[in-house]
Amino acid sequence: MSFQFKSQANSSLRHRVAKEIRDAIVSGELKAGDKLKELDIAGQMGVSRGPVREALRDLEAMGLVSNHPYRETVVADVNKTEITELLIPIRLQLELYSIRTKLAEMDGAFFDNLRGTIELMKKAAANSDISTLVEEDIHFHESIILFKETSFPKQIWYGIVNRLRIHFIKNTKHFPDLSRVPEDHEQLIEALFSQNLKQIEEVWIRHISHHDSLLCFDDIDDSRS
Template identity: 30%
Template sequence: MLTGKPLAVVRQRVTEELRDWIVTGRLKPGDRLVERELAEEMGVSRLPVREAIRALESEGFLETPSPRRVLVRQLSKTDVEELFDVREALEVLACGLAAERAGTQGLARLRKSLDGAAKATESGQGTRITVANNHFHDEILAVAGHRLLLTMMQPLSGRLAWLTRQNEHWHDLLTEHRELYEAIASGDPERAKASALAHVRVNREVTLGLLFPA
């Protein structure tokens, strides 16, 4: 229940929860969102739900084909390819910077996050694995320590997390993340960039194959 809290806090919580439902697959492309039903389920008024829907529409998660019909957006192949184009450019930069700037504390953060991803992978629980893998990438971004890059990534983070969820080759992802960690830990920016580039391109191929099979 979120009643009794300031509207801005409630709106943010509702937005985050709806985004999480889409990223983790609880809400799937084509599913319809009904304000009244969501408000009842979340224990809030319809206003923060309405505002959350607007926010998620601007993020590219939802679409409104008619005034009273809100759907989880079905991304086209072009949408997914463009997201990977952007992810490739930004993630390669982030990993190169992380290799330069991580230091002992930064590497400890990445190691802890990687260990969490390993435990999640062994659990076989899709939602837990998705959260852990996304956290690993968030930690790389934090360790990179580039404020403008962080600002640029924020509007895309939800959709990029959704892309991560599509690839259920979880043990392969863990192997790639371990290789990425080792590349960053080496302190060699070019090695880290190369590892990041390979990681993104493998995931592009796998995800496109899963979402748009020939």
């Protein structure tokens, strides 16, 4: 593992350690399959192994790392089967459910928030800032799923969002035209603004499930890192 963690103060415990590791995964500094050794991380951060062990357990529960008993802990990966058969259908249903039940309540402030997110996407795409582009993409869709939502859909979303992050980070660097990402999301806003549920569903299905969408992107195979 070539990535080096920053030293942490002795008072740093589980959550700070987990945040450091999470940030390294989300930014792409740590990649799928990279080994995470408690002793090495503890030494780099200047903490004992206990908080590192607890942090790795938390990250495993979030789907960001995988622990192989009697072997090692590694940065988690996702494969095409999980993406196409689980994550895409779940995400699509979550978003369409929120739209069907909340469309009439989506006001000017809601649309301003989405447009602001797209502006950040454009800047990230122009600068080839993969990490920010991924986070703003996720934020856009999270804003729709969690709009005035405090119950079950929220729990489901938080259960899959980190798996989506891993896939997005893995795929985005291979996507041929990053400017398409904000452009595609502008089409989503136009569809929402139409208030036409049939049109919205068609645009959403194409955005999330089409073979060359960022989530599916057929040119990526499971052997590429």
